[in-house]
Amino acid sequence: MLITDNKKETEAQVILFNSKEKNLLNFLDEEEQEIVLKNLKLNLPFITLKMHQQTIIAVDVSSNKQGNDLKEALRIKGYQVYQFLKDHKINTVRLISQTPLEKKLSKAFVEGCLLSNYSFDKYIKEKNKYLLTIYASGSILNNKDKQELNTICEAVRITKDLVNEPYSYLNAVQLSNDIKQYTKSLPIKVTVWNEAKIKSEKMGGILAVNKGSSLPPTFNILTYQPQNAINKQPLVLVGKGVVFDTGGLSLKPTTNSMDMMKCDMAGAATVVGSLFAIAKLNLPYYVVGLIPAVENRPGYEAVCPGDIITMYDKTTVEVLNTDAEGRLILADALHYAKRLKPNLVIDFATLTGAAVRAVGKEAAVIMSTAPKEIVKKVKNAGNKTAERTVEFPLWDEYAQYMKSDIADLKNVSSEAGAITAGKFLQHFTNYPWIHFDIAPAFVNSPYNYRGKYATAYGVRLMCKFVKNLTKDVQQNKKRKNTNRNKSR
Numbered sequence: 001m002l003i004t005d006n007k008k009e010t011e012a013q014v015i016l017f018n019s020k021e022k023n024l025l026n027f028l029d030e031e032e033q034e035i036v037l038k039n040l041k042l043n044l045p046f047i048t049l050k051m052h053q054q055t056i057i058a059v060d061v062s063s064n065k066q067g068n069d070l071k072e073a074l075r076i077k078g079y080q081v082y083q084f085l086k087d088h089k090i091n092t093v094r095l096i097s098q099t100p101l102e103k104k105l106s107k108a109f110v111e112g113c114l115l116s117n118y119s120f121d122k123y124i125k126e127k128n129k130y131l132l133t134i135y136a137s138g139s140i141l142n143n144k145d146k147q148e149l150n151t152i153c154e155a156v157r158i159t160k161d162l163v164n165e166p167y168s169y170l171n172a173v174q175l176s177n178d179i180k181q182y183t184k185s186l187p188i189k190v191t192v193w194n195e196a197k198i199k200s201e202k203m204g205g206i207l208a209v210n211k212g213s214s215l216p217p218t219f220n221i222l223t224y225q226p227q228n229a230i231n232k233q234p235l236v237l238v239g240k241g242v243v244f245d246t247g248g249l250s251l252k253p254t255t256n257s258m259d260m261m262k263c264d265m266a267g268a269a270t271v272v273g274s275l276f277a278i279a280k281l282n283l284p285y286y287v288v289g290l291i292p293a294v295e296n297r298p299g300y301e302a303v304c305p306g307d308i309i310t311m312y313d314k315t316t317v318e319v320l321n322t323d324a325e326g327r328l329i330l331a332d333a334l335h336y337a338k339r340l341k342p343n344l345v346i347d348f349a350t351l352t353g354a355a356v357r358a359v360g361k362e363a364a365v366i367m368s369t370a371p372k373e374i375v376k377k378v379k380n381a382g383n384k385t386a387e388r389t390v391e392f393p394l395w396d397e398y399a400q401y402m403k404s405d406i407a408d409l410k411n412v413s414s415e416a417g418a419i420t421a422g423k424f425l426q427h428f429t430n431y432p433w434i435h436f437d438i439a440p441a442f443v444n445s446p447y448n449y450r451g452k453y454a455t456a457y458g459v460r461l462m463c464k465f466v467k468n469l470t471k472d473v474q475q476n477k478k479r480k481n482t483n484r485n486k487s488r
């Protein structure tokens with residue numbers, strides 16, 4: 001899947017047109033115009049016709065929608081056109097615009113096509129050999145846009161592959177190896193702490209959760225610090241890396257709640273994909289990724305309900321439900337983050353069923369202690385990429401639910417599941433922080449261009465967010481310079 005420069009011969013042409021404009025179809029003969037106009041009334045997502053032996057796919061980009069909604073509608077059109085191309089085994093198309101379309105709209109359409117071109121076929125004999133290449137001239141999308149689209153799609157693919165991999169392949173050590181492999185060609189430094197190091201550091205949350213496993217945990221530190229970084233203090237991204245969540249001794253019932261729990265490292269995969277894209281796009285921003293990776297399983301040595309553990313920061317926690325494990329490993333990573341003196345920490349985690357029940361696959365639940373302007377930027381990036389967020393509160397009152405009679409904290413509460421999990425994490429932070437409970441990271445039925453199973457929720461949002469941060473600073477600099485020149 002690729003978008004690239006023009007090529008003379010392609011199997012089909014995709015023409016974006018706006019049915020509300022006049023003379024739009026004058027490149028067609030009368031008969032063809034009639035076909036299109038007739039079909040327009042049927043409200044189809046696109047119209048196909050043969051012209052000079054070539055398949056033409058005419059996509060009406062007119063819509064009652066605006067702004068971000070229109071962009072999302074075009075991504076979904078891209079998905080629909082992709083389905084048609086795949087069904088007809090058309091591998092190469094040229095993209096043409098009959099209407100002076102805003103660049104971001106053609107970009108959204110192409111993004112929808114390219115993101116759809118994913119399947120997890122590693123374990124299938126019959127590989128999916130279908131590969132779509134879109135050719136577009138510089139007048140539709142410039143090289144920078146094409147490179148950006150290709151990179152983001154590649155990052156999304158990496159994230160999806162990591163999430164879709166079953167535990168039989170992707171244990172914590174393998175996750176570390178895959179992280180190294182995926183970032184090998186990029187200026188990202190990867191440090192992996194093994195079990196001995198994690199023990200010597202006394203990361204009590206990570207160790208407790210992994211106790212039932214016969215395999216060791218890892219703690220992964222990914223550093224991207226480009227020389228031209230505009231920030232001195234890093235943005236830290238923390239990802240929950242539970243490679244499989246059985247619930248531990250507080251075992252989950254298999255059907256419905258355990259079946260899909262290989263996805264419990266989706267937060268980790270989002271961090272890997274985001275760093276991959278940020279580094280590959282050479283964004284001048286200092287970003288560190290932290291990934292605690294464990295397996296949560298019952299076993300002879302597994303942590304017991306009622307056990308009291310001592311976390312990395314010395315807080316004691318009464319573990320009343322071993323299925324509330326994500327917060328225990330994230331807490332240690334959040335404590336580690338303090339030494340980086342971050343300007344902002346964002347964590348991604350498939351943390352609670354409560355978040356899934358509250359908002360479904362339509363949004364992530366977020367909670368924050370960061371300044372309002374920053375949260376606004378994050379939400380804005382989410383709206384622009386259709387990776388939406390719903391903010392829940394972190395009111396003081398919720399802290400009481402996590403108090404234990406016999407330890408500093410307990411790890412569960414029967415009230416306000418998503419919020420109290422956030423409240424637990426907040427205890428381990430002392431910097432501006434945003435928590436993402438990423439319900440949309442994994443879906444059990446096809447979800448347009450996002451696909452079925454792993455969706456890579458958060459990767460496109462993070463790229464947009466960091467890109468906008470770098471833009472803001474550069475624009476401010478420019479403004480300052482022009483002001484200075486003026487006052488001279």
Ligand code: BES
Nearest residue numbers: 321323324325326350351352353354412
């Ligand atoms: N990984 C699960 C949360 C989850 C459930 C994510 C379904 C995606 C889909 C997490 O570790 C968990 O088990 N949470 C418990 C916490 C409870 C015991 C307080 C939950 O939400 O039920």
Ligand code: MG
Nearest residue numbers: 245323324325
């Ligand atoms: Mg759990």
Ligand code: ZN
Nearest residue numbers: 242245264326
């Ligand atoms: Zn979990």
